[in-house]
Amino acid sequence: MRHIISILLENEAGALSRVSGLFSARAFNIESLTVAATEDPSLSRMTIVSSGSDSVIEQITKQLNKLIDVVKVVDLSEAPHIERELMLVKVRATGKDREEMKRIADIFRGRIVDVTESSYVIELTGDCSKLDAFLEVIEHSLVLETVRTGVCGIGRGDRILKV
């Protein structure tokens, strides 16, 4: 099953490699990983999307907690949460495709953030399935380039991950 794991860790050089090294050394799976400093610059917040049986996910959280730089670990998927990912898609936009692309972007609440005579860059935010759906809807041959940030997530309501 897919899990979204949120980690607060010391914002130290090498902290990222400790986490990513743990996943490769123990053959855990990473679907995506995002990391940036928090409002407290001494801490980083990382979101990892992984999949595995309950016992594998339990091991992942235990092993993460064991890392000396890790302050807190939460499996967001255990309770209501919000996940978001940002995608930039460069598409060919010429002739009749130009209008069609804009229409689809609007439907997905995407924004066109760069325009040339022959292309758009569309910015799209949402959960993974929404971004996947967008890519499925548009004509594959028109997609020139895509880049996704990976998922970041946050618990709903009173669930707060903070030191």
Next chain:
Amino acid sequence: MQLTGAEIVVKCLQEEKVEYVFGYPGGSVLYIYDEFFKQDKFKHVLVRHEQAAVHAADAYSRSSNKVGVCMVTSGPGVTNAVTGIATAHMDSIPLVIISGQVPTHYIGQDAFQECDTVGITRPCVKHNFLVKDVKDLAITLKKAFYIAQSGRPGPVLVDIPKDITTHVCGFEYPKTITMRSYAPNVKCHSGQARKALQLMLEAKRPMLYTGGGVILSDASSQLVKLAHSLGFPVTNTLMGLGGYPATDKQFVGMLGMHGTYEANMAMHHCDVLVAIGARFDDRVIGNPADFGSVPRKIIHIDIDPSSIAKRVDVDVPIVGHLPEVLGELQALFDEQKSKPDAKTLAAWWKQIDAWRGKDSLKYKQGKEIIMPQYVIEKLYEVTGGDAFVTSDVGQHQMWAAQYYKFDKPRRWINSGGLGTMGVGLPYAMGVRFANPEATVACVTGEASIQMNIQELSTAKQFRLPIKIINLNNRYLGMVRQWQQMFHGDRHAESYVNALPDFVKLAEAYGHVGMLIERPADVEPALREAFTKHKNDLVFMDFITDQTANVYPMIAAGKGLSDMILAEDL
């Protein structure tokens, strides 16, 4: 007080009451070594290869419960040390390794003797640090000592660039340390302890299975008391030997791949299993699916939550420091009235005694060829069972574990997790530094000993009267055994040709060498070595049976009840 980085390193080691630093100098640690030279509060032990420095520091710790300290230079100093660090890491041994690094402004430039030390060692340390500012040096070393010995212990490496050792700053050594990201839980959850005790009291076929955690946390006395109160059978893992006295009647021997018949059968057929500081290793329970096929309740006590439910499902997990948890269980047991049902327990013991009747460690010693098991039995007799025994890795290691009956913790020093050939001699050195009066025997083989044979030179320099028990079968014995059993008896690269004359070799290093070829000479030779040559290093080259195998054996991937016994063959 303004000090240089190098002076700060020395001050920190003194503050930590370090007795010995095992190491090897080189370019990037020269300022630190210069400060070593100017002080006499701790001694430096110059090894002949950095790997041995780490092994010696490791055994110093294993045999004393103090933190082992070593010092190596950048680049090859570190890469040579990696095997030692990984060995300590697998067995959770508290070490602080200080490594030199090229100056900060050279890092990343492929400088002479540069390597990414933090990157290379990251997967085999509990934690590591690169010190980028001299102001962080003292606090980093404090953290290193704290992390190494708290929680589940382990090696911590501190990488210090050369320029940092010349920079100057004020020095104050912190008395205590708190880290928001690291606060190991040691207290026992009393609700869980109650549940565990209830299960134990209701058990029909209980079993205590204890590992290296008992040794590391000095929980042996609590374990013995609890086991005696309950009257349950006890088995030790390879790492746990000595944690429970081997001569106690409740001890059923070591379990696992080369464990006794009774230990493995009892482990397999028990209905309540209490795992104490052990981790259900593949060499211990064999195939986890087979192990899980027998219904039983498992209570797992460990300081490391990630060890629990890693390989087998657990019914009652208890995270905590073993002396506290066992103390809590004992207190709960003492305050309530009930005891395990004597009749049920007697029936279980009757079954165990029937398994014991198989006498799974029996072997035949003839008149012509020395059996390796016999050498260990005689070693046990001659040393009165009271020696510190280090071993290398292979058949001799298993025979030492099976036939030397360890009654005290920290007496059996071996590389259980990583299985590092070459540890035996540097381990013996480390033990002797930590226990200056102790009798120290290194049980090894002609292949393992050659992996760190250069340390005979260190042993000479520091007059370490180690007795090397070389079980020489002219084969990589365990490899040959597996080839015989699983690879059609094709001995691919397991015969060791062109062996040195070990007697001459020992003499060349200034030690005593002995060649023992006849069974009748085994005991007299050992007596001579341990009495007449008490103060010498004696290299005893025992020419043993070439094709003796270690039994009983559970083939890799098989279940605990699927044992191959010597008599089956």
